[in-house]
Amino acid sequence: MAKFRIAVHITPRKGLLDPQGNAVRDALHTLGFKAVRDVHVGRYIIVETDAYDALTAEDTVADMCAKLLANPVTEDFEIESAVPA
Amino acid sequence: MKFGIVTFPGSNCDYDAFQAVTDILGEEATYLWHKDHDLQGSEVIILPGGFSYGDYLRAGAIARFSPIMQEVAAHAKAGGPVLGICNGFQIACEAGLLPGALMRNLHLQFVSAEVRIRVENSDTMFTNLYDRGEILRMPVAHGDGRYVAPAGVLEELEAEGRIVFRYADANGSISADANPNGSERNIAGIISEGGNVLGMMPHPERACSALLGSSDGVRLLESILARVAA
Numbered sequence: 001m002a003k004f005r006i007a008v009h010i011t012p013r014k015g016l017l018d019p020q021g022n023a024v025r026d027a028l029h030t031l032g033f034k035a036v037r038d039v040h041v042g043r044y045i046i047v048e049t050d051a052y053d054a055l056t057a058e059d060t061v062a063d064m065c066a067k068l069l070a071n072p073v074t075e076d077f078e079i080e081s082a083v084p085a
Numbered sequence: 086m087k088f089g090i091v092t093f094p095g096s097n098c099d100y101d102a103f104q105a106v107t108d109i110l111g112e113e114a115t116y117l118w119h120k121d122h123d124l125q126g127s128e129v130i131i132l133p134g135g136f137s138y139g140d141y142l143r144a145g146a147i148a149r150f151s152p153i154m155q156e157v158a159a160h161a162k163a164g165g166p167v168l169g170i171c172n173g174f175q176i177a178c179e180a181g182l183l184p185g186a187l188m189r190n191l192h193l194q195f196v197s198a199e200v201r202i203r204v205e206n207s208d209t210m211f212t213n214l215y216d217r218g219e220i221l222r223m224p225v226a227h228g229d230g231r232y233v234a235p236a237g238v239l240e241e242l243e244a245e246g247r248i249v250f251r252y253a254d255a256n257g258s259i260s261a262d263a264n265p266n267g268s269e270r271n272i273a274g275i276i277s278e279g280g281n282v283l284g285m286m287p288h289p290e291r292a293c294s295a296l297l298g299s300s301d302g303v304r305l306l307e308s309i310l311a312r313v314a315a
Binding site for chain 2: 016017019020023068069071073074
């Protein structure tokens with residue numbers, strides 16, 4: 001067993017209305033960042049876990065996303081490669 | 086009839102539900118602690134409003150894994166009545182007892198107000214003492230009340246009469262103005278496929294006395310009584 005660190009990005013499902021992202025986009029426009037097309041606000045989760053290898057660690061985190069970390073109805077998730085912690 | 090009211094860390098409408106069941110309805114109620122493993126013979130389960138587990142991660146996401154929720158899920162699966170109010174609705178969705186999810190209000194603000202809802206289906210165990218099309222007044226108090234579901238699920242809910250309440254104006258019109266949170270199709274409450282789990286954002290337990298603004302919630306509790314006792 002080794003210790004790994006896996007980062008997960010959770011974002012509002014593409015195509016779903018994202019009022020929080022829209023509010024930030026509008027604020028950026030107000031600040032003068034007129035070129036901003038779109039903003040999405042999500043969560044960044046860091047999991048430290050023991051696992052036999054990096055692939056196992058990533059698979060386990062994918063399972064965690066499906067069961068708890070992300071809402072399957074409203075959110076998408078993306079798992080970064082596991083790195084030794 | 087015995088009502089079991091689940092208390093999670095952060096629940097804050099459990100006392101209101103208890104008072105509505107015992108004082109207004111005149112029935113027995115007991116609190117069920119989130120760490121409990123048995124429903125103590127409760128025939129009706131209420132998942133009350135509040136901010137279970139501080140709404141960490143997502144509203145209702147952590148509460149779903151409480152020991153008591155395993156019992157509540159089994160009770161629901163066996164056809165037992167479950168009423169999820171506000172945070173209870175969020176928990177029921179997270180637990181898969183109801184389809185869809187509740188997202189941040191469209192205007193991003195917490196809304197604490199009295200709203201009107203229209204009874205869309207009066208042939209359920211929760212609404213049989215209302216008339217279809219009747220307009221009820223109840224309070225809402227939530228930051229994450231915008232109901233969303235995939236288009237196919239919404240169509241299914243419509244077709245099966247499972248949209249029980251919709252936000253409406255005084256004339257009964259389903260308008261965007263009457264929608265306090267941007268819910269799809271003005272949905273305020275839905276029931277499960279089996280008809281025994283109701284989730285709703287408005288608070289019937291806080292609309293049980295004319296002195297407090299509305300007593301329109303009383304008949305919801307009485308409906309359960311009428312149907313379950315029958």
